[in-house]
Amino acid sequence: MTTKLIHAVTVSESLSFMDGQLRYLKDRGFDPKALSSKGPGFEEFRTSEHVEMLELPMDRGISPLHDLQSLARCIALFRREQPLVVNASTPKAGLVVTVAARICRVPVRIYTMRGLRLETTAGWKRNLLLTMEKVAASSATHCLAVSDSLRERAIEFGIAGEQKISVLGKGSGDGFDVARFQPTPEIEAAGNELRERYKIRKDHVVLGFVGRLTKDKGVNELVSAFKLLSLDNEQLRLLIVGDYEDDDPVEESVKWEIENNPKITKTGFLPDPVAYYHLMDIFVFLTKREGFGNVSIEAALCGLPVVASDVTGARNTIVDEQTGLLVDPENLQEITKTIHRLIASDSLRARFGEAGREWASTHFSNEVLWKELDSFYKNCLGESLVPAGELN
Numbered sequence: 001m002t003t004k005l006i007h008a009v010t011v012s013e014s015l016s017f018m019d020g021q022l023r024y025l026k027d028r029g030f031d032p033k034a035l036s037s038k039g040p041g042f043e044e045f046r047t048s049e050h051v052e053m054l055e056l057p058m059d060r061g062i063s064p065l066h067d068l069q070s071l072a073r074c075i076a077l078f079r080r081e082q083p084l085v086v087n088a089s090t091p092k093a094g095l096v097v098t099v100a101a102r103i104c105r106v107p108v109r110i111y112t113m114r115g116l117r118l119e120t121t122a123g124w125k126r127n128l129l130l131t132m133e134k135v136a137a138s139s140a141t142h143c144l145a146v147s148d149s150l151r152e153r154a155i156e157f158g159i160a161g162e163q164k165i166s167v168l169g170k171g172s173g174d175g176f177d178v179a180r181f182q183p184t185p186e187i188e189a190a191g192n193e194l195r196e197r198y199k200i201r202k203d204h205v206v207l208g209f210v211g212r213l214t215k216d217k218g219v220n221e222l223v224s225a226f227k228l229l230s231l232d233n234e235q236l237r238l239l240i241v242g243d244y245e246d247d248d249p250v251e252e253s254v255k256w257e258i259e260n261n262p263k264i265t266k267t268g269f270l271p272d273p274v275a276y277y278h279l280m281d282i283f284v285f286l287t288k289r290e291g292f293g294n295v296s297i298e299a300a301l302c303g304l305p306v307v308a309s310d311v312t313g314a315r316n317t318i319v320d321e322q323t324g325l326l327v328d329p330e331n332l333q334e335i336t337k338t339i340h341r342l343i344a345s346d347s348l349r350a351r352f353g354e355a356g357r358e359w360a361s362t363h364f365s366n367e368v369l370w371k372e373l374d375s376f377y378k379n380c381l382g383e384s385l386v387p388a389g390e391l392n
Contacts, residue, residue: 002031003381004081008088008097009035010058012042017089017114017173022049024370030377033081035097054081058092062128067096074100085377087144088136089114089173095132098139107384108377111140113154113165114173115291119312120216133159140164142380146292147171147316168372171316172292175369178361181274181301190275198265200279203235205343208280208304210241210273210295211287213258213266214248218286218309218329223254223264225284225335230263233343241276243269277302281349282342285314286329293317300324300360305342305352307335323356 005025007018015036022032034045035054046053056074059066070092078086078100088097089112101109118129137143137160144166145151151165200206207226213219223238230236240258244250250258258266267276277283283299283306290313296306297317306324308314318324327338342349 002029003085003377004083005030005032005085005087005377006054006078006081006083007032007034008056008086008093010037010060010090010093012036012039012045014090015041015045019048019174020177020366021174021370021373022051024366025374025377026051028374030085033083035077036093056097058096060092067092070096071100075103078104078106084108084381086110087112088140091117091129091132091136094136098136102139108142108380109140110142110144110380111136112144112146112173113150113159113291114146115289115313116150116153116157118157119153119289130157130159133157137164141384142166144168144376145171146173147290147313149312149316150291153312166376168376169368170363172294172297172364172369175366176294176297176301176360176364178301178365181277181298183278183303187275187278191278194275194279198239198279200237200239200265204237205233205235205282206237206239206280207339208239208241208277208283208299209285210277210283210298211285213240213242213244213250215250216248216288218288219250220254221286221329221332221335222284223250223257224332225286225339226264227257227261228332228336229340229343236263236343238264239276239280240264240266241268241270241273242266274298274302277304280304282307282339283324284339285309285317286327286335287311287314288329290314296324297360297364300353300356301364303353303357305349306356307338307342318356319359323352323359325352 025032033052037058038055058070085108086101086106087110088094098111118126143160211217226238283304285308287309293314306318309329310326320326325338327335
């Protein structure tokens with residue numbers, strides 16, 4: 001008899017956080033299903049993971065009436081499915097699904113924390129988000145944090161006690177397909193075409209960023225640092241992969257600079273930015289908060305030295321002074337000085353880049369993370385005294 005397991009996220013776009021994970025667990029004796037609102041990526045996930053999909057309409061925003069309706073539907077769903085394990089992540093699913101699982105007495109209820117939005121909020125919104133986190137955590141039997149520093153912050157905020165929150169290995173939510181980021185003839189050919197398209201020469205030193213263009217991601221500081229550094233370096237370029245968002249927008253002056261500075265290239269959102277990482281010489285990630293910071297690891301897997309914020313989540317994606325350098329994301333002088341250190345030394349960039357590739361490949365592959373998750377589930381099931389015949 002297989003162990004029925006349900007992984008839940010709020011919206012179907014977030015199913016990508018679990019690419020390959022459910023297929024792996026299926027091979028390890030589980031009967032996994034995925035739960036989310038229906039939208040882009042829902043059917044694709046069904047096909048790629050070969051699992052049953054459970055639809056549960058949920059609103060990402062604050063919507064008490066809709067949330068109660070979602071809770072009632074989720075309770076009915078769990079009473080029908082009778083899972084032994086429920087793992088919910090992303091804020092609204094974390095709240096609704098863990099509460100429903102508790103009401104239905106699901107033996108193992110896991111709340112996976114992928115980040116704390118409350119870190120960069122204030123006032124009533126911060127208090128509301130903190131309350132939601134505490135309710136989700138208290139409804140769970142176990143909590144997972146995607147990084148050590150996220151676990152530490154959750155404990156500091158009183159979301160859950162240190163005995164209740166675990167981290168799989170060195171962190172991340174799903175691990176990484178290491179082979180996908182390695183240089184290949186195809187990537188080299190794509191890189192040559194991109195260099196020609198964007199007029200990026202081999203003698204240019206390219207700073208790079210991948211992600212949403214928001215204040216929280218440190219884009220204002222990135223552009224300010226680049227402007228200062230490029231005053232004394234004609235060969236410096238900035239490559240930005242991502243698009244603007246209306247929520248938490250960058251300053252208008254920064255947006256103007258991105259669009260009009262001939263030394264800055266913005267590509268817009270790309271579903272697969274691997275070839276673009278290979279155009280960069282230094283990856284700069286000045287985020288204000290993260291759960292983990294996947295792009296830092298992706299850059300490291302591509303052999304790039306990383307300048308990352310010394311903040312929750314991001315600080316766990318590099319080894320300071322070995323694979324990259326940590327900075328205060330609010331200190332522009334420190335940021336420019338640190339980036340300049342890497343610009344000025346080809347050998348330091350190469351040393352950090354190679355060390356980063358090896359470190360990331362060793363600790364953050366999909367297989368490492370999935371094996372940890374399999375063991376975690378089986379330990380949780382053992383603690384819940386589920387009959388041995390159902391553990392496989």
